[in-house]
Amino acid sequence: MSVEVGAGEMVALIGPSGSGKSTLLRSITGLQTIDPGKGTISVFGEVVQKNGRTTGAVRAARQKLGMIFQQFNLVGRLSLFSNVMLGALGRIPGWKGLLGLWPSSDKQLAMAALHRVGVSDYAAQRANTLSGGQQQRGAIARAMVQGAKAILADEPVASLDPVSARKVMELLVELNKRDGFGVIVTLHQVDYAIRYCDRVIALKAGQVVYDGPSTGLDTKQLIDIYGPEFEDAFWETKA
Numbered sequence: 001m002s003v004e005v006g007a008g009e010m011v012a013l014i015g016p017s018g019s020g021k022s023t024l025l026r027s028i029t030g031l032q033t034i035d036p037g038k039g040t041i042s043v044f045g046e047v048v049q050k051n052g053r054t055t056g057a058v059r060a061a062r063q064k065l066g067m068i069f070q071q072f073n074l075v076g077r078l079s080l081f082s083n084v085m086l087g088a089l090g091r092i093p094g095w096k097g098l099l100g101l102w103p104s105s106d107k108q109l110a111m112a113a114l115h116r117v118g119v120s121d122y123a124a125q126r127a128n129t130l131s132g133g134q135q136q137r138g139a140i141a142r143a144m145v146q147g148a149k150a151i152l153a154d155e156p157v158a159s160l161d162p163v164s165a166r167k168v169m170e171l172l173v174e175l176n177k178r179d180g181f182g183v184i185v186t187l188h189q190v191d192y193a194i195r196y197c198d199r200v201i202a203l204k205a206g207q208v209v210y211d212g213p214s215t216g217l218d219t220k221q222l223i224d225i226y227g228p229e230f231e232d233a234f235w236e237t238k239a
């Protein structure tokens, strides 16, 4: 496949289960290597994968990419604040991080990020005592402290109730529109992709089958992507 996403874009990645959405995101961050061959992956202009191997540029590129997962990936027994501070781990020696010897500038950054995503009131609370929506906001704050320029979110709302899911999607839109973060978000809910994202890339069996404005997706294309059962399922979720 060949795909290019601009620095400040908000893109939904959709497609049936197994179509390659997670594989694509994981490959961009270098968590997974691509097949040997001519394919390359570049992040902010630097080649991070080539000939089926990650390059030396992958580490610096990872710093610029905040990865958000369905299951939040916070350390449950640590406070929300400590979890967000982990975003700064790449900037100081590991032992300092373990002892909690964070520079005050990073601590301020963490509180500002928690405030920005609307969960600063829970900073001292253990992560595993928070709701899914609050944890996901914390994960986004951690990406901000990391210094990410773009957020790659792999089904970030799949484990959330509809209200929390909407709030997390609205937060991603806000971070994109107001703060200039690039966002690539994989979604199973096509209606969320259409409502919140300007551009949709649809994958099917590892190929790009649609790449264009979300407003350009029609029922026929969605049936092509997901199969004939799609129409029933779509209207069920809208009801």
Ligand SMILES: Nc1ncnc2c1ncn2[C@@H]1O[C@H](COP(=O)(O)OP(=O)(O)OP(=O)(O)O)[C@@H](O)[C@H]1O
Residues within 6 Å of the ligand: 015, 016, 017, 018, 019, 020, 021, 022, 023, 024, 034, 035
């Ligand atoms: N290099 C590769 N060559 C062929 N197949 C691959 C390769 N890498 C991954 N796959 C397969 O492609 C599929 C992609 O799965 P992936 O988890 O990326 O899909 P997904 O769209 O994120 O699905 P879901 O929505 O269920 O999370 C998997 O079955 C995986 O084993």
